[in-house]
Amino acid sequence: MGAAYKTDLPVMMAPKAPEREPILPHLRAWHIVPLVALCLLASPLAFAAEHDIRQPSLSVLVTWAPLLMKGFIFNLVISVSAMAVGTFAGAILGLGQLSPSAPIRKVAWLITQFFRNAPWLVLLFFAMFLLPFQISFFGLSIPLPDWFKAIIGLSLPVMANVSEIVRGAVNSLPSGQWEAANSLAFSRRQTMWLIILPQCVKRMLPPWMNLYSILTMATVLASIVGVNEVMTLTGQALASEGGRPDLLAPFYGFVLLLFFIYCYPIARYTVRLEKKFAVIG
Amino acid sequence: MDAVYDWFRVLYDETGINLPFLYDSYDRNRMFQGFLTTIWLSLVCLFFSVIIGVIGAWLQGSSFKWTRRIVNGYIQIFRNTPPLVQLYFFYFAIGTILPRVENDWGGQSPILGSFAWAAISLSCFAGAFNVEIFRSGIEAVPKSTVEAAEALGFTRVQIYRDITLPLAFRVVLPALNNNLVNLVKTTTLAYAIAVPEMLYEANQIWSDNVNVTEMMIFMLLAYFFLVGILVSGMNRWERAMKIPGYG
Numbered sequence A: 001m002g003a004a005y006k007t008d009l010p011v012m013m014a015p016k017a018p019e020r021e022p023i024l025p026h027l028r029a030w031h032i033v034p035l036v037a038l039c040l041l042a043s044p045l046a047f048a049a050e051h052d053i054r055q056p057s058l059s060v061l062v063t064w065a066p067l068l069m070k071g072f073i074f075n076l077v078i079s080v081s082a083m084a085v086g087t088f089a090g091a092i093l094g095l096g097q098l099s100p101s102a103p104i105r106k107v108a109w110l111i112t113q114f115f116r117n118a119p120w121l122v123l124l125f126f127a128m129f130l131l132p133f134q135i136s137f138f139g140l141s142i143p144l145p146d147w148f149k150a151i152i153g154l155s156l157p158v159m160a161n162v163s164e165i166v167r168g169a170v171n172s173l174p175s176g177q178w179e180a181a182n183s184l185a186f187s188r189r190q191t192m193w194l195i196i197l198p199q200c201v202k203r204m205l206p207p208w209m210n211l212y213s214i215l216t217m218a219t220v221l222a223s224i225v226g227v228n229e230v231m232t233l234t235g236q237a238l239a240s241e242g243g244r245p246d247l248l249a250p251f252y253g254f255v256l257l258l259f260f261i262y263c264y265p266i267a268r269y270t271v272r273l274e275k276k277f278a279v280i281g
Numbered sequence B: 001m002d003a004v005y006d007w008f009r010v011l012y013d014e015t016g017i018n019l020p021f022l023y024d025s026y027d028r029n030r031m032f033q034g035f036l037t038t039i040w041l042s043l044v045c046l047f048f049s050v051i052i053g054v055i056g057a058w059l060q061g062s063s064f065k066w067t068r069r070i071v072n073g074y075i076q077i078f079r080n081t082p083p084l085v086q087l088y089f090f091y092f093a094i095g096t097i098l099p100r101v102e103n104d105w106g107g108q109s110p111i112l113g114s115f116a117w118a119a120i121s122l123s124c125f126a127g128a129f130n131v132e133i134f135r136s137g138i139e140a141v142p143k144s145t146v147e148a149a150e151a152l153g154f155t156r157v158q159i160y161r162d163i164t165l166p167l168a169f170r171v172v173l174p175a176l177n178n179n180l181v182n183l184v185k186t187t188t189l190a191y192a193i194a195v196p197e198m199l200y201e202a203n204q205i206w207s208d209n210v211n212v213t214e215m216m217i218f219m220l221l222a223y224f225f226l227v228g229i230l231v232s233g234m235n236r237w238e239r240a241m242k243i244p245g246y247g
Helices: A029-046 A057-097 A102-117 A120-130 A146-172 A175-183 A188-223 A230-240 A245-280 B002-015 B025-060 B065-079 B083-097 B114-140 B143-151 B156-193 B198-209 B212-241
Strands: A134-137 A140-143 B100-102 B108-110
Touching: A057 A102, A057 A146, A057 A188, A057 A230, A057 A245, A102 A146, A102 B212, A120 A146, A120 A188, A120 B156, A120 B198, A120 B212, A146 A188, A175 A188, A188 A230, A188 A245, A188 B083, A230 A245, A230 B083, A245 B065, A245 B083, B025 B065, B025 B114, B025 B156, B025 B198, B065 B114, B083 B114, B083 B156, B114 B156, B143 B156, B156 B198, B156 B212, B198 B212
Parallel strands: none
Antiparallel strands: A134 A140, B100 B108
């Protein structure tokens, strides 16, 4: 029986590797085309009747695109920094909410609720206006630039949300874990760090990524308080083109598209992680 | 009441803590108007976002492939782009394309004002989340219940309206409340297109009186209590809707 043997029986075929589920099952590469087209062509069509001799809006957008991309990267820098600061502070606050001492628990709970209930924009204003523009430290003055204050302002609500995520994840573990650790003579601290928290990381990851996505979308708020990020640059670009109304839709559409391209894969991946962990958890 | 107002004026004179929205009748009036605008904007958006959620969830169960795809596209676009940019897109990009109407003074004014665009944009934003929330609730309704209704001769609309939706509603209440609380917090974005809501009015007052610190702390406390009251009300409602043994 050589290689020449032919059959169409499924059992005799070489096994095929199962197809992996793609990260973006609903979004194929070609979907970008109608999305971009919709954003960019909507207004030239509406203004076609005007038939002026100015540069077409698409080519104007292409000229400005590199600058807007730079602004967008600045947004991402703000989002990553605010997430890092917020996660660190939030983890401490979350552990405070689980503390055995009642006063620490109450204070941590109050801080969490306060920053969770306040709107992001109000907190951003709060950080922007109430932090000094420079701090003196042993005669050495350290300037606090706008973007730094924006990071602090955005990390406050992140902190409160991370605190709730930590508390929720720890409380969602079966109490048997605590009891088993107790019966094995683990101290409270050991139980927390060696048994409870490692199990919680898995549960915390999807909501944490969700929060990151929300934070990334909130970084445009910094434009209201004058940080030079993508939205501010868009406004400036539009102003320098003389406020042409047919440019508004392509430019804002472009910003929407940038955020969509960045946030959609994160959202898909979060859903995938949730599904994956749901079976084990 | 005048004694209370005067006390705050004395407070300003004695300590420098300036709270003009309490002792000055003009500032008090516009602060109150801003508060009403925030409440009104929240209510309008709440109403329309729930409507969008209910209808969207129904369309998502449609047997037409393209209806489902369009609803999915709507959800994904609105969930994964910043609400502020959506607001700008609606107000500046679409708002300028729409025809203008003549106003009372003979001038040209846009057909929809900033409040209307804020309401539309925020409703669409929150609605996208509500569709997903309602869909998860509808999936939680046992299939046999729907089949039983079909066997009794209910039409598709009747099944959705009278059987699936009421059963799903209790399941989705926690997630829905969470989203609606978020919506109330998101109404502050309307500040960016000059809707005279609470934050905007506070900004006007601190621009006039140069009392940023006091106004900022007041704003934080005001939103803390506004949202806090909403959250506790929603939690009460959730507890009232709870049926023991049904999760």
